[in-house]
Amino acid sequence: MGLLGYVYGNAYFYKFGSLTSIAIHTAVAFLLLICGIMFACPNRGLMIVVTSKNAGGIMARNLLPAAIVFPPVICWLVLFGYRMQIYTAEFGLCIVSMLNVIFFAVLIWGNARSLNIIDHQRRRSQIALKKANEELEQRVSLRTTELLQTLERLQNEIAERQSVEQALFREQELALVTLQSIGDGVITTDATGLIKYLNPVAEVLTGWSLAESLGLPLTEVFQIINEISREARENPVEKVLHSDAIVGLANHTVLITRNGRELSIEDSAAPIRTSDGQIVGVVLVFHDVTQSRNMARLLSWQASHDGLTGLVNRREFENRLTQAVTSAQTGNEKYTLCYLDIDQFKIVNDTCGHIAGDELLCEVASLFQTHLPSGETLARLGGDEFGIILNNCSLEAALFIANTLREVAQKFRFVWKQDKIFHLSVSIGLVEINADTQNMNSALSAADAACYVAKNQGRNRVHIYQADDLELARQHGEMQWVGRITQALEDNRFRLYYQSIIPVTHTESLTEHYEVLLRLIDETGELIAPMAFIPAAERYNLMQTIDRWVIHTFFTYLAQCVNSQQPNCPLLEYYRGCLYTINLSGASINDDKFIDFVCSQFALHQIPPTAICFEITETVAIKNLGKAAGFIRSLKEFGCRFALDDFGSGMSSFAYLKNLPVDYLKIDGSFVKHIVEEPIDLAMVDAINKIGQVMGIQTIAEFVENKAILEVIQILGINYAQGYGIARPVPFYFN
Numbered sequence: 001m002g003l004l005g006y007v008y009g010n011a012y013f014y015k016f017g018s019l020t021s022i023a024i025h026t027a028v029a030f031l032l033l034i035c036g037i038m039f040a041c042p043n044r045g046l047m048i049v050v051t052s053k054n055a056g057g058i059m060a061r062n063l064l065p066a067a068i069v070f071p072p073v074i075c076w077l078v079l080f081g082y083r084m085q086i087y088t089a090e091f092g093l094c095i096v097s098m099l100n101v102i103f104f105a106v107l108i109w110g111n112a113r114s115l116n117i118i119d120h121q122r123r124r125s126q127i128a129l130k131k132a133n134e135e136l137e138q139r140v141s142l143r144t145t146e147l148l149q150t151l152e153r154l155q156n157e158i159a160e161r162q163s164v165e166q167a168l169f170r171e172q173e174l175a176l177v178t179l180q181s182i183g184d185g186v187i188t189t190d191a192t193g194l195i196k197y198l199n200p201v202a203e204v205l206t207g208w209s210l211a212e213s214l215g216l217p218l219t220e221v222f223q224i225i226n227e228i229s230r231e232a233r234e235n236p237v238e239k240v241l242h243s244d245a246i247v248g249l250a251n252h253t254v255l256i257t258r259n260g261r262e263l264s265i266e267d268s269a270a271p272i273r274t275s276d277g278q279i280v281g282v283v284l285v286f287h288d289v290t291q292s293r294n295m296a297r298l299l300s301w302q303a304s305h306d307g308l309t310g311l312v313n314r315r316e317f318e319n320r321l322t323q324a325v326t327s328a329q330t331g332n333e334k335y336t337l338c339y340l341d342i343d344q345f346k347i348v349n350d351t352c353g354h355i356a357g358d359e360l361l362c363e364v365a366s367l368f369q370t371h372l373p374s375g376e377t378l379a380r381l382g383g384d385e386f387g388i389i390l391n392n393c394s395l396e397a398a399l400f401i402a403n404t405l406r407e408v409a410q411k412f413r414f415v416w417k418q419d420k421i422f423h424l425s426v427s428i429g430l431v432e433i434n435a436d437t438q439n440m441n442s443a444l445s446a447a448d449a450a451c452y453v454a455k456n457q458g459r460n461r462v463h464i465y466q467a468d469d470l471e472l473a474r475q476h477g478e479m480q481w482v483g484r485i486t487q488a489l490e491d492n493r494f495r496l497y498y499q500s501i502i503p504v505t506h507t508e509s510l511t512e513h514y515e516v517l518l519r520l521i522d523e524t525g526e527l528i529a530p531m532a533f534i535p536a537a538e539r540y541n542l543m544q545t546i547d548r549w550v551i552h553t554f555f556t557y558l559a560q561c562v563n564s565q566q567p568n569c570p571l572l573e574y575y576r577g578c579l580y581t582i583n584l585s586g587a588s589i590n591d592d593k594f595i596d597f598v599c600s601q602f603a604l605h606q607i608p609p610t611a612i613c614f615e616i617t618e619t620v621a622i623k624n625l626g627k628a629a630g631f632i633r634s635l636k637e638f639g640c641r642f643a644l645d646d647f648g649s650g651m652s653s654f655a656y657l658k659n660l661p662v663d664y665l666k667i668d669g670s671f672v673k674h675i676v677e678e679p680i681d682l683a684m685v686d687a688i689n690k691i692g693q694v695m696g697i698q699t700i701a702e703f704v705e706n707k708a709i710l711e712v713i714q715i716l717g718i719n720y721a722q723g724y725g726i727a728r729p730v731p732f733y734f735n
Helices: 002-008 011-018 024-040 045-051 055-083 089-181 200-206 236-243 290-304 314-330 345-352 354-370 395-411 440-456 469-476 478-491 530-539 543-564 570-576 586-590 594-605 618-623 625-638 652-657 679-694 707-716
Strands: 185-190 195-198 223-226 253-256 262-273 279-288 335-342 377-382 385-391 413-416 420-423 426-433 462-464 494-503 513-521 580-583 612-617 641-647 664-667 698-701
Touching: 055 089, 185 200, 195 200, 200 279, 236 262, 236 279, 262 290, 290 314, 290 679, 314 335, 314 377, 314 385, 314 426, 314 440, 335 354, 335 395, 335 440, 345 354, 345 413, 345 420, 354 377, 354 385, 354 395, 354 413, 385 395, 385 440, 395 426, 395 462, 426 440, 440 462, 478 513, 478 530, 478 543, 494 543, 513 530, 513 543, 530 543, 543 580, 543 586, 543 594, 586 618, 586 625, 594 625, 612 618, 612 625, 618 625, 618 641, 625 641, 664 679, 679 698, 679 707
Parallel strands: 426 462, 513 580, 580 612, 612 641, 641 664, 664 698
Antiparallel strands: 185 195, 185 279, 223 253, 253 262, 262 279, 335 385, 335 426, 377 385, 413 420, 494 513
């Protein structure tokens, strides 16, 4: 108050201040302190109101200077007028009041105007803010929509990528499982030939694990050589990279495993390419064919060797003899053909049985092999007959070798079961093969004739072929049968038998089949097997007559049997699906008129063709494959069925079988009868049966002589069985 009194010159004020004990400078100090405190704490008390940015703060800042400055100024002006005695104290108070009213009115108007301006700005700000908010909301909404769409696209892309990844994973899993499960070995390499992958089969075949072989050169793990030359094969990877194509290994390839074992394999190698065609590696696929290759060798051996003695068989012998004849005709080489026949062999068979006879043949074969020069061909031609081809051998040298064999055989003693001893001798016929030899058949016939002469002259001797030997043998043998066969036809001494062929598996018909068999009654009333007279009948063109007799006789009785409904006639079975097999010769198949004869017999006797199955041998079919196939098709169109007999005697069997539309395969009995004890024969029979099943041809096992054989063929899945173990041939009662 005192300070105000000094400022305004009012004695009342500073007198009032004098009543206190505070000096003027102390008051100033307190005032400054108060101002300092106020400015030091702008966020508290009055200062927070003055310094705030809201409407109150704005008004306080606008009014405060005037409130501080204007009242003192008015008071000073009033005091100044009063001192100057311009007006009285009362008038001064009026002026003060007036000025305060005016001052405050102006302040109120100014403040109101400021507030209006502020309010207007606020409204505009609110409108702008609202508009900005709306725009912001629109932009946020639009952006949100875009973000949602982007999110949806991302989710779809993620789902699609996950689906692709899952599909790729499944494909990889499938590929891996396939490679793990495939039966072939698979090896992959990079473009430099370093191994990247082995599947389990490849690990087993090579002897290397994937971990051990990874990164190794292919040639270190996959070592292959030629089976015959033993030379290393070319690296398959190098062949693929060089040829830029799929390559296969040559035949006779052998894989050397890690432990040194040899496996016969077949394989192929192919390049691995990128999408732009660049080769980045090679895949090698191979499999073990050791068993099949061994089987092929076995089949080849079986086709060219005798199953009993292990010697070359007649077919292979004839092939080699043909080569020898051709060589002699075109060059200066000389060969000698030896034909050997064991004397009195029938005595051993009749006394001790066929098992003893087979044992004797094996021992004689071994004896001949031991005393023959190496490299010569020794073969069993059939029964107790053997053949030898002596290469680059003169007739004189051959005579010495033949006499050596004869002497060795004469000294040999055959002992059977330690109590039966047989002396042995052999008759040998020799013929020289030179440029004048016509062909294989003429050479073989000449040697056979010379052997016959050796026997006829007392046995146990060697005879060199002479020009009149062949005629002598023919007159003694086959010509004698010609007369007997002709007389038997005139005397009606041929007989028809039938033998049952039963179904083996449960899938076949329960109705039995029958094979019609031929027998001959000789002049003494003894029964003669067909193999005794059929060769002569074939050579002298009597088989056509015999075949026609069989068909006419059988059809005649079949018609009578059916018409009279004879209760015990097995031929009635054909109405229940039974089949009757009739053997045909090669001569009949080659006879253009024979088909017309057969058809006329069907029509004459009213026999359904579906009841008849004609049977031809493998040998007949081979000799004229085209003619045989045409003959079969013609009668099959008529309704007949066909069986191929003695199947499996040669490797060519499988080659020509697809050209013969037969319904049944009769597996060669020479294989069937030994399948219990001989694994090779078992494998042969199994292979033939499987080939037949694949081609839709039913199989018949011949020579089923006991229950053990029957059980084996049941396991193999052969369709039918025939043999003494099933049923023996039975004569038709009309005989």
